[in-house]
Amino acid sequence: MTTPGFTERLARLTPAQREALERLLDERRATTAATAPSPADGRPRNATEEALARIWAECLGVPVPSVHDGFWALGGDSIIGMQIAARAAAEGIAVSPQQVLEAETVARLAELATTGEAVRDEADQPLGEVPLTPIQRWFFEQDLPGARHWDQTLYLPVRRALDPELLHRALCAVAAHHDVLRSAFRQDAAGGGDGWRHEVRSAAPDPPLTVVRLPEEDGAARQAREDAAVESAQRSLDLADGPLVAAVLLQEDDGPAGPGRLVLVAHHLVVDGISLRLLTDDLERAYRALEGGREPILPARTTSFRRWAQLLRRWAGHPDVAGQLPYWRSVPDASAAALPFTAPDEPGEGPRADTIGRSATVRRRLGQDVTEALLRDAPARGLSPLNLLLAALLRAWPRSPGATELQLDLEAHGREVVESGANVSRTVGWFTSIFPVRLPLPSAAGGDPAEEVADEVAAVGGRLDAVPHRGLGYGLLRYLSGAPGARLAELPQSRLSFNYLGRFERSVDDAVFGAPAQVPSVLQSPDAPRRYLLELVVTAVERELVVELTHARDHLPDKAAEALTETYVRHIGELTRQATGGTGARTGGVAEDQLAAIKRRMGMA
Template sequence: TRPDLEAAYVAPRTPEEQTLAQIWAEVLGLERVGVHDNFFELGGDSILSIQVIARANQAGLPITPKQIFQYPTVAGLARVAGQAPTAQAEQGVVTGPVPLTPIQHWFFEQHPDNPHHWNTSLFLEVRQPLKIALLEETLRRMLRHHDALRLRFHPSDDGWRQVNAEPDEDVPFSVVDLSQVGRRDLKATVEAIAAALQGSLNLSQGPLFRVAYLDLGPRRSDRLLFIFHHLVMDGVSWRIFTEDFMAVYQQLERGDPVQLPPKTTSFREWARRLSRYAQSPELRRELDYWLRLKDQEAPPLPVDYPDGTFTYGSTDSVIVSLSPSETQALLQEVPAACGTQINDLLLTALVRAFARWTGRRQLLLELEGHGREALFEGVDLSRTVGWFTTSFPVLLDLSDARGPEEELRAVQEQLRRVPHRGIGYGLLRYLCADEEVREQMKSLPKPEVNFNYLGRFGQATASEAEEDESIPDQGLLGRVRQAVVRRSGGPIRIAREFVGPEQSPEGTPGTRLNLVAIVTGGRFQLRAVYSKNLHKRRTIERLTHAFAEELKALIAYCLSSP
């Protein structure tokens, strides 16, 4: 339902307002949206704004990320829709060299030994058999439409190089006949196949994904496995790819002409623009902000096993959740009541929880963002597949704050001071031509804790929320993909087998503790990924439970404020 807002409900008055209000209601999971309701007070965020932009553009109302932040109401957006320069995206096949982006530079710096095995996956149970020929043709169409799926990476004397390859008639699709495997051996067999495919990608040979259809025979549901290298796929891209894949398959099955929405700005064009922007005086003005971090203390994170080594093979995770009612309050009541965005609340609770553990009311974090920032006019990334993530350090300091109100304001102000949501950090660190600048950025303190809020994905009934808990872990983005599949409907659900090791077990994560927050199935969840070589499980359980307690306390404070 629509939360209590200062603005009284006013129904849409024009076709444009009607269209936008309907899009907002669908994206935000609300029955109705008034034309003067604030997108962010309704629980919207920058990730959801990408969906709004994509759907509005398809409906003939082109809007930009900047406009959503400047005019965060239906009435305001309806007035300015179509006024900004529209993206003139290349609709043909994009090929040729592509500059590395900051997150790709980070990846190769972080994973020099086995960069081929660092994946993101989706494992589906298919309750009605799919047609093999249509699956193969669907993948062929996807390879042609989404250019980043044809990226290749080649080592050279001065680092890795990236190129967009031509489309190939051969697609990375295989069919495995498991119809003769007995019930007792089936789970182990399926998981062994998944594990083998996880280690099968090669950055230079490509393609950087694999799709396998596992035929389990009559009276058993088949399996469909997607594996992508993370260099070509992120959380936002999963939604785009999955929706397009299902749309193309269904069009082929009906015998309809295949039609996808027009392409948005290519990954190659985005990478080129970033490379030019990295040399600009505008970006150089951010340098003073980032270099202030060099004077900050960053004591090491407490560990239970000081001699331990963090590898992907040693990881485990702890998950804590809010109830559906607490989640609804967090998303739809707190933003309006406290004048904050969801991330402000999450990070304030996080600093308070860490203070219980470390005794310090300061926390140096590595924050991740979706990276599709409104830096350039005439650029639209709302339907572009690729790895756009940004990663940057931020010091959150509650030392001088007294009480929840001051703490929330302190975190809010500290986050708002981060220029352009942190995208400049990676540009200065990796793409700036001035070697002195790159070295200065490299010398900054390294956070040991990573936090990533992936946003809201879908609505769910209570039974679906309970079903979520029984589904095996499918990696950091598993809940995102699970929600995308639910939204698609149809006879498909997440498989219950383990998807296999998405990263090489010998690889080393960039931070010692990785925290991933998401709202899915109507519940907020925080997943803490840690190393059993560094921390005891009960240590991380205490931390995550402290976070949940602090978050609930902040929600209660906001709802009780006059």
């Protein structure tokens, strides 16, 4: 078993630390200078570099870069690294997400890449019973009413008129290609996770496609028809028998069928945010093939979800995971987890009901200037967008007397390295990892603004750097390792969750489907209890940052939730401008002991 030696740690270095790291790499650059082209000549030298440069442009949303341009400087992150690896695999170029992050440039990545058909792991048999993963056990332990009603939905603009018959055939081809979409979840006394069992079958019902013509005028009638169609698609999902995916094509009700929107609905047990991107890309490929009179041939998937679940179960017993238990016991803290507000009782409201039906969501957008600064300028300066977003949240958070820290549950993509050779960059499934973090609240302002920004972002980065294996071990210990880890559930639980979904963009000019019309959402039964009283989701859609705060109205009134969201959005803008405008970055030197720490962090010591 191996653990990742290098992920987003580079992005968490301060500018001065990155400068120091560059000095450490001078010798390596010198040894390759003889074979490298002139720095001014950034054109691809071969077909692999040409393909990778185009893929980088598509995934990063930038013009085709030089083969020497830095991944982080272009605004890359681990999710984009996953997308690059997936699209490269679709073109027969084998690179892992870790190699994308480590190589940093197209030129270096091309040297690591292999072409041709990937060697299959003989132990990877995608069909059969699947061990429940930590996130699936997290879902089932909640014993939700209407468990079938926990769906991810994605609204995709349709850029031109589509043939519904071809679209349905394309949807069926995609569902047949990705084995986890043929899953069945059944409850019986012999199953794990409170009796639930997961099986991937060789066949399942085809996903339904419903075509809905919407009234021309805006208003209640139009929205009601749209909502009814999406709800009908949700009701068609069946955990035990399938299907677990459905779609709705929304078209205008005037004249010939033209562009509209496609709504993809899938049960969350089999998809996550990265999966939705993969399904969108494959649906595009399949439709284009059928439109051209060809049968769809979709790119090979990577490690199957079943194999991944088996590796997780095996890794849960590894000494490295067991050794994380003291750390995870030390994180939860009752005072840090307590929320500093409770809505007053309203006459006639009855008892508080922390259910989905008693929730509301506040949405705000930040303009392209702030979004570009956060996603491109900040990484170019060695600043992680996630760290900046969390630092802004800590600034916006209302203080309780004596409070010094905030505990929240952080969601990550969870597609970490658990065994050499395992690669899930093109695997559909629910991989999310959820784990608690405790972050320091900033002290009262009054010092130098540049120093304060640097200190606050560095404090967040330091806490996240201390998280073992990007949080994957918490779920393994709590759900797969037996009694010692299971007792983590007895510690103070977070009431706030934070999820940064990265970017949802589609930069291919002639694509059938555009970028999502809104943030991918999770639709749940209104009777389901809320796991968190506050859920904060941040996503970049159409080059704008979207902030969504979903709150339990019996604990945080609508006006207070709106005020908190407005304050958070303001701090995102202010902190980003300070950090990327030359006022928030330190430029001083780095001492020798700090250099040694950098080398250890980068795995160079």
